[in-house]
Amino acid sequence: MTKPATPDLRIGAVTGTVPWVLSGRSAAGLRAQAARLLARLDPGPAGAAEAAPLADVGRSLVAAGAAGEHRAVVIGRDRAELLDGVRALAEERPAPHVITGRAPRRPQGGTRPVFVFPGQGTQWAGMALALLDASPVFADAVRDCEKALSPxxxxxxxxxxxxxxxxPPLDQVDVVQPVLFSMMVSLARLWRRFGVEPGAAVGHSQGEIAAAHVAGALSLDDAARIVALRSQALTKIRGRGEMLTVLAPGDQVRAMLADWEGALSVAAVNGPATITVSGDVSAMADFGAALRAARMMRWRVPGVDFAAHSPHVEDLRETLLDLAASVRPQPGAVPFYSTVTGRRLDTEGLDAEYWYRNLRQTVRFDDAVRSLVADGHEVFVECSAQPVLTVGMQDIVEELGRSAALMATLRNEDGGAARFLAALAEAYVHGVAVDWTAAFA
Structure with missing residues (x-):
């Protein structure tokens, strides 16, 4: 029987990659801890290196005590990579696999981040492959989603x-939306496996379905029903519309749209200067030409050949009301911020009429984020295969004169265990409580 090349890496909620977590009361204390660890594990030719398995080293670091204010996480796939990271930390040098930061002083238990769930456009080929093989928790969550979606x-x-x-390909709306829902729900479960509980949940368009489930308002079966049947309903208006995101202030975009009144409308306000427009194909072509002439940055929403959040959706009203009629929303355990209303919402109001409005009305993501910031939320985690909302969120926070930590979970072409652990590390160094023992359990 062939022995695995790195047997001590196959542990915990993710496999193949190990985090070493260090901290100190000061920057000097953090460097000193890194230097002591390096002396133990790589003392040079004059000394004997400690030969402990990499996972055991990581486990002992986590067990060493409470996290200090100055924090670092070294992430590696093998001994050399981990030691290089520790050496860089001891020498106060940046390294790509070392995440450092100073956690703000928080009440006991740390910060609970906002889980952010985007709509369509985060997909990329192979986005789940690495985590399906590296994380039993993620793989089990995907299978639970598949079971709920299978009817x-x-x-x-x-x-x-x-x-x-x-x-079927991901460019079909009735495929990509259930797939992205499953990605978001499964990533949220992996965050929770590491002890990261959301302080609030917010979703953009179809992302509200995942947000409602994670908040505890919808069972997985009800959420799966809505996302699957909603996406199938959208096939009835395919080919008639398009959606385009424009980097410009909302007032400027609305003024331009006056020339196409009735044919184009604002579909989503994602930030002070990030606006999505939806409407008829021919009108969108003319609008795109006007944007080009004005040298305004814009791009089509990937994989979308329909006009969501526009009058086109009115043709689907009865279908949408019927598909969600049997859904029974519950009081959520996590605060739910609606992008239909732009504020915190009692989740028992997530009835069939709400889910129609979710697809028909303008997505008020900008308003919802402002409500979250006003309520004191300062850390936001986008639970998706790649970030698409962080630019708008950053603009909102800056316009409000506030500060916030905004982080992605996965990134385009970077969806494995190392990327997920880096996201956890980014949250940790910003004061989020992380149960690192999950990496070694």
Whole structure:
């Protein structure tokens, strides 16, 4: 039997990568801890290196005591990578696999971040492959989503994520939306496995379905029903519309849209200068030409050939009300901030009419984020395959004269265990309480 190349890395909620967590009461104390660790594990030719398995070293660091204000996490796939990171930390040099920061003073228990769930446009080929193989927690969550979705789909979720030949492509709305819902829910479960509980949840368009489930308002079965049947309803208006994001202030975009009144409308306000427009194909072509002439930055929403959040959706009203009629929302355990109303919402109001409004009305993401900031939230985690909302959120926070930590979970072409652990580390150094023992349990 062939022995695994790195047997001590196959541990915990993610495998193949190890975090070493260090901290100190001061920057000097943090460097000193790194130097002591380096002396133990890589003393040079004059001394004997401690030969402890990498996971055991990580476990002992976590068990050493309470986290200091100055924090660092070294992430590595092998001994050399981890030691290089510790050496860089001891020498006060930056390194790509070392995350450092100074956590703000918080009440016992640390900061609870806002979990942010985007709409369509975060997909990329192979986005789940690495975590499906590296994280039993993530893989189990995907399978739970597949079970909940299976009454409404005639294809396999995991096969689509793995790119199995013959499976439907991600450019179909009735495929990509259930897939992205499953990605978001599964990533949220992985965050929670590491002890990171959301202080609030907010979703953008279809992301509200995942947010409602994570907040405890919708069962997984109800959420899966809504996302699957909603996406299938959207196929009835495919080919008639498009959606375009424009980097410009809302007032400027609305003034330009006056020339296409009735054909184009504001679909989403994602920040002070990030606006999505939705509407008829021919009108959008003319609008795009006007934007080009004005040298305004814009891009089509990927994989969208329909006009969500526009009058086109009114043709689907009865279908949408019917598909959500059996849904029974519950009081959420996590505060839910609505992008339909732009403020915190009692989740028992997430009835069929709400889910119609979710698809028909303008997405008030800007207003919802302002409400979150006003209520004291300062750390935001985008639970998605790549970040698409952080630019708008940063603009909102800066316009308000506040500060906030905004972080992605995965990134385009970077979706493995190392990237997820880096996201955890970014949260940790910003004061979020992380249960690092999950990496070694």
């Amino acid at each position: 409404y789909l005639n294809w396999s979720l995991e096969d689509v994520l793995r790119g199995v030949p013959g499976t």
